[in-house]
Amino acid sequence: MASDRVQRFRRLKLLSLLLFWVLIDARFQLGGSFTDSGDGAALQSLKASWQGTPPSWGKSDDPCGFPWEGVSCNDSRVTALSLSTMGINGQLGGDIGGLAELRSLDLSFNKGLTGPLSPQLGNLKKLNILILAGCRFSGRIPDELGNLGELSFLALNSNNFTGNIPPSLGKLSKLYWLDLADNQITGPIPVSTGTSPGLDLLLKANHFHFNKNQLSGPIPETLFNSDMALIHVLFDGNQLNGSIPSSLGLVQKLEVLRLDRNLLSGKVPNNLNNLTNLSELNLADNGLTGPLPDLANLNSLNYVDLSNNSFAPAVAPAWFSTLPSLTTLVIEFGPLQGEVPQKLFGFPELQQVKLRNNNLNGTLNMGDNISPQLQLVDLLNNDVSSLTLGSPGYTNTLILIGNPVCTTQLSNTNYCQTQQQTPKPYSTSLATCGAPSCPLDQKVNPQSCECAFPYEGTLYFRAPKFRELSNVTLFHMLEMNLWTKLNLTPGSVSLQNPFFNIDDYLQVQLSLFPPIGLRFSRTDVQRIGFDLTNQTFKPPKEFGPYYFIASPYAFQDNGKSSIGPGIIAGVAIGCTVLVLGLVAVGVYAIRQKKRAEEAIELNKPFASWGTSRRDSGGAPQLKGARWFSLDELKKCTNNFAESNEGHVSTQVKGTLGYLDPEYYMTQQLTEKSDVYSFGVVMLELITAKQPIEKGKYIVREVRQAKDGNDPEHYGIRDMIDPIIRNAGGHLPGFAKFLDLALQCVEESAADRPTMSEVVKAIETILQNDGIRTNSTSASSSATDLGGSKGGQPKHPYTEAMPVPKQEGNNFSDSFDYSGGYNLSTKIEPK
Numbered sequence: 126m127a128s129d130r131v132q133r134f135r136r137l138k139l140l141s142l143l144l145f146w147v148l149i150d151a152r153f154q155l156g157g158s159f160t161d162s163g164d165g166a167a168l169q170s171l172k173a174s175w176q177g178t179p180p181s182w183g184k185s186d187d188p189c190g191f192p193w194e195g196v197s198c199n200d201s202r203v204t205a206l207s208l209s210t211m212g213i214n215g216q217l218g219g220d221i222g223g224l225a226e227l228r229s230l231d232l233s234f235n236k237g238l239t240g241p242l243s244p245q246l247g248n249l250k251k252l253n254i255l256i257l258a259g260c261r262f263s264g265r266i267p268d269e270l271g272n273l274g275e276l277s278f279l280a281l282n283s284n285n286f287t288g289n290i291p292p293s294l295g296k297l298s299k300l301y302w303l304d305l306a307d308n309q310i311t312g313p314i315p316v317s318t319g320t321s322p323g324l325d326l327l328l329k330a331n332h333f334h335f336n337k338n339q340l341s342g343p344i345p346e347t348l349f350n351s352d353m354a355l356i357h358v359l360f361d362g363n364q365l366n367g368s369i370p371s372s373l374g375l376v377q378k379l380e381v382l383r384l385d386r387n388l389l390s391g392k393v394p395n396n397l398n399n400l401t402n403l404s405e406l407n408l409a410d411n412g413l414t415g416p417l418p419d420l421a422n423l424n425s426l427n428y429v430d431l432s433n434n435s436f437a438p439a440v441a442p443a444w445f446s447t448l449p450s451l452t453t454l455v456i457e458f459g460p461l462q463g464e465v466p467q468k469l470f471g472f473p474e475l476q477q478v479k480l481r482n483n484n485l486n487g488t489l490n491m492g493d494n495i496s497p498q499l500q501l502v503d504l505l506n507n508d509v510s511s512l513t514l515g516s517p518g519y520t521n522t523l524i525l526i527g528n529p530v531c532t533t534q535l536s537n538t539n540y541c542q543t544q545q546q547t548p549k550p551y552s553t554s555l556a557t558c559g560a561p562s563c564p565l566d567q568k569v570n571p572q573s574c575e576c577a578f579p580y581e582g583t584l585y586f587r588a589p590k591f592r593e594l595s596n597v598t599l600f601h602m603l604e605m606n607l608w609t610k611l612n613l614t615p616g617s618v619s620l621q622n623p624f625f626n627i628d629d630y631l632q633v634q635l636s637l638f639p640p641i642g643l644r645f646s647r648t649d650v651q652r653i654g655f656d657l658t659n660q661t662f663k664p665p666k667e668f669g670p671y672y673f674i675a676s677p678y679a680f681q682d683n684g685k686s687s688i689g690p691g692i693i694a695g696v697a698i699g700c701t702v703l704v705l706g707l708v709a710v711g712v713y714a715i716r717q718k719k720r721a722e723e724a725i726e727l728n729k730p731f732a733s734w735g736t737s738r739r740d741s742g743g744a745p746q747l748k749g750a751r752w753f754s755l756d757e758l759k760k761c762t763n764n765f766a767e768s769n770e771g772h773v774s775t776q777v778k779g780t781l782g783y784l785d786p787e788y789y790m791t792q793q794l795t796e797k798s799d800v801y802s803f804g805v806v807m808l809e810l811i812t813a814k815q816p817i818e819k820g821k822y823i824v825r826e827v828r829q830a831k832d833g834n835d836p837e838h839y840g841i842r843d844m845i846d847p848i849i850r851n852a853g854g855h856l857p858g859f860a861k862f863l864d865l866a867l868q869c870v871e872e873s874a875a876d877r878p879t880m881s882e883v884v885k886a887i888e889t890i891l892q893n894d895g896i897r898t899n900s901t902s903a904s905s906s907a908t909d910l911g912g913s914k915g916g917q918p919k920h921p922y923t924e925a926m927p928v929p930k931q932e933g934n935n936f937s938d939s940f941d942y943s944g945g946y947n948l949s950t951k952i953e954p955k
């Protein structure tokens with residue numbers, strides 16, 4: 126008799142296990158793809174139209190269930206595509222519009238993505254982040270992008286877009302980042318009119334990056350207003366004409382203003398002097414006229430370039446002596462006359478003074494208080510007739526070639542030679558690594574001194590606050606920010622060959638090294654690419670706004686159709702659940718047949734475990750499908766012994782690891798003992814600890830891992846069967862499942878849930894995970910059976926018939942489970 130009891134709960138365990146797998150199975154197999162069918166179809170057609178998608182694509186039909194690399198889902202809906210630097214070729218067709226729940230789309234640095242953007246991008250109404258930077262898209266920017274009302278981040282830079290800026294972008298009221306830089310965009314900057322939106326409506330925008338295009342016409346006076354939040358206005362490298370709008374002075378938050386390399390003319394408006402937070406002002410290479418602007422209030426100004434304009438000849442303005450944070454002053458081919466004010470050289474952060482091709486004359490007296498950071502004074506082609514170096518004296522680069530002083534006083538000095546020592550720009554040192562040589566495509570990781578395939582590209586800083594490239598401290602800060610914010614091993618970052626390019630951007634070659642092994646995974650690359658485009662990575666503030674262009678990455682699986690470990694895991698888990706699912710269905714079918722026979726036979730009275738054993742004639746509990754006749758129960762439980770008050774006293778010789786620890790104290794098995802056993806089974810499933818005799822240790826180990834770590838179960842995750850971890854990591858309910866298992870193995874029975882609560886919890890987890898329980902083949906018929914037997918068809922999750930809880934009865938409501946996934950577990954009397 127006792128062995129009956131053991132057998133009974135062993136069977137229960139098995140069936141619970143099967144239940145679990147069938148539930149998983151339902152999502153992966155029997156119920157079809159877990160992924161929303163529309164989203165699935167959209168991804169399938171994207172895959173069909175692209176070459177070079179990650180190998181995991183198409184190895185399953187279920188991008189959310191058996192995840193495709195770069196596809197993120199919430200429940201069954203695709204919410205993010207992160208495919209940075211994947212080497213994808215093809216076009217972005219209308220299929221993308223089918224991903225109606227998409228929040229984030231990042232296709233950056235796929236140089237093989239070409240052709241025009243589909244207008245159906247405008248269907249992605251939930252889209253928050255759209256990053257297409259560094260591809261080769263062409264054609265017009267579709268007007269329909271203006272329909273993306275949730276968009277906050279739009280980066281279309283470094284493509285080959287043509288046509289105008291669509292005025293409809295003015296409807297993107299949540300837009301924070303607008304980057305259209307480095308394309309072939311033509312025409313005017315659109316502003317709103319009575320009938321059309323315009324960019325002046327973008328009050329949330331912090332960034333207008335339109336540099337390096339072919340924009341023409343004037344910068345509209347109505348583009349700017351005092352409600353705007355702009356901090357970066359980068360219009361450099363266009364063909365904008367007309368004068369600088371005075372409304373710019375209203376954008377009080379402005380920090381960087383680059384209007385250089387345009388066709389601007391006229392006077393610089395006085396009220397730019399209101400922009401007290403401005404740190405970089407670059408108006409070089411225009412046709413600006415009138416006096417040099419008054420910048421005396423701009424106490425935050427670090428960098429000023431007014432070169433190559435047509436300003437009226439003048440002596441150095443007063444602000445040459447009053448801007449304390451200046452690092453760089455550039456006025457080449459300028460209007461300057463008279464002497465250079467001595468105070469200029471005393472600004473504590475001053476690094477470079479570049480005033481070649483002016484008419485500066487008289488004596489150059491740098492004073493006694495020269496900035497310790499000053500590295501370059503370029504006065505080529507001026508009219509300086511004598512030099513007074515202060516004391517202790519200036520020893521860095523001073524260029525006086527083309528000044529009268531070089532024909533007289535200084536003719537044989539360095540100052541009059543073309544070759545002068547300039548400090549060497551920073552590059553990450555490999556000194557500690559000796560001189561290792563690496564195979565082609567690989568580089569030395571400065572942290573480990575080993576060869577690996579780095580993720581590489583170029584960082585472009587569009588408005589750094591400094592000019593001096595030899596400052597080790599600054600570049601070390603940049604390296605540290607990179608490895609910290611990109612989650613890399615400290616030291617595994619290399620910066621090489623910084624220089625200011627023809628667009629006056631600071632260009633730095635970046636190499637990032639994998640934490641272990643030779644290569645980054647695709648997931649890593651997708652993440653890093655995203656972090657570098659959506660500005661998750663922020664450089665030290667001295668570096669200012671940046672953009673990044675990645676080089677293609679040499680993935681291991683490139684060009685091979687090899688099956689990755691993820692796929693193997695996916696296939697393995699798929700096969701396992703399929704087999705278990707089939708077993709379960711088989712068991713179910715047999716039992717259903719039996720049950721039908723028995724139902725006829727037994728007829729009345731029914732007694733479910735939901736009723737008190739003393740209440741033997743009570744109404745049947747119809748909520749679930751686990752029914753037992755009183756006779757059956759009596760037989761199973763040895764006529765309830767003498768003492769699925771509420772316990773059964775038996776001599777059990779079960780497998781120790783599974784046994785309720787309280788059993789050792791009380792020698793009594795309760796439903797909670799079964800719960801405990803089930804918990805162990807769940808943990809076994811999760812941790813893949815076999816053989817089952819180890820059950821006891823699992824509970825201990827899992828508990829220790831949980832206690833010793835953060836609430837996210839980080840420690841437990843390390844114990845999880847890698848196969849389940851791969852799939853489970855993408856099951857949103859997995860952590861809850863783990864929690865549930867842990868509750869089941871609580872030391873004290875009172876702390877454990879009832880079996881019915883367990884089953885309900887599993888149902889809830891799966892329900893929340895989007896299992897459509899009505900449609901899963903494993904469950905619907907069982908549900909019907911459960912209802913029809915009692916003559917009352919019920920929805921699987923109905924709470925309409927609460928189970929009367931009987932005080933003092935541990936069996937009360939046991940297995941009162943809703944039946945959404947039920948399997949027959951009827952105990953067969955021996």
Ligand SMILES: *[C@@H]1O[C@H](CO)[C@@H](O)[C@H](O)[C@H]1NC(C)=O
Pocket residue numbers: 199200
């Ligand atoms: C998933 O979607 C649900 C329902 O739309 C939402 O409440 C929840 O916040 C989403 N979760 C995540 C992580 O985005």
Ligand SMILES: *[C@@H]1O[C@H](CO)[C@@H](O)[C@H](O)[C@H]1NC(C)=O
Pocket residue numbers: 261263285287309
């Ligand atoms: C970019 O577009 C222009 C004009 O359509 C075309 O001439 C040029 O070849 C394109 N460049 C690339 C790299 O596709």
Ligand SMILES: *[C@@H]1O[C@H](CO)[C@@H](O)[C@H](O)[C@H]1NC(C)=O
Pocket residue numbers: 341342343366367368
């Ligand atoms: C600006 O350029 C446009 C052509 O792009 C021209 O029609 C207009 O006259 C120019 N305006 C000024 C002030 O130069």
Ligand SMILES: *[C@@H]1O[C@H](CO)[C@@H](O)[C@H](O)[C@H]1NC(C)=O
Pocket residue numbers: 377378379402
């Ligand atoms: C200027 O910058 C400071 C420091 O970042 C900030 O507190 C202040 O609000 C800014 N001023 C304006 C007008 O945005």
Ligand SMILES: *[C@@H]1O[C@H](CO)[C@@H](O)[C@H](O)[C@H]1NC(C)=O
Pocket residue numbers: 374395396397398399
């Ligand atoms: C901005 O500058 C203009 C012209 O210099 C001046 O009249 C105005 O008062 C200034 N506004 C603010 C807010 O400082």
Ligand SMILES: *[C@@H]1O[C@H](CO)[C@@H](O)[C@H](O)[C@H]1NC(C)=O
Pocket residue numbers: 409410430432433455457458
């Ligand atoms: C100014 O123009 C000259 C000649 O075109 C050019 O060499 C120089 O780079 C320009 N300077 C700046 C700062 O734009």
Ligand SMILES: *[C@@H]1O[C@H](CO)[C@@H](O)[C@H](O)[C@H]1NC(C)=O
Pocket residue numbers: 462463464486487488
């Ligand atoms: C320097 O230039 C100014 C303005 O052109 C002139 O008045 C002055 O006499 C010059 N000084 C010398 C020393 O040449």
Ligand SMILES: *[C@@H]1O[C@H](CO)[C@@H](O)[C@H](O)[C@H]1NC(C)=O
Pocket residue numbers: 497498596597598599667
């Ligand atoms: C390097 O840059 C840092 C940060 O801007 C600055 O504090 C330091 O003085 C600079 N060092 C030198 C030698 O210029």
Ligand SMILES: *[C@@H]1O[C@H](CO)[C@@H](O)[C@H](O)[C@H]1NC(C)=O
Pocket residue numbers: 278302659660661
């Ligand atoms: C970049 O993306 C992350 C994750 O989606 C988000 O938290 C962050 O705010 C984004 N950055 C910007 C500047 O939008």
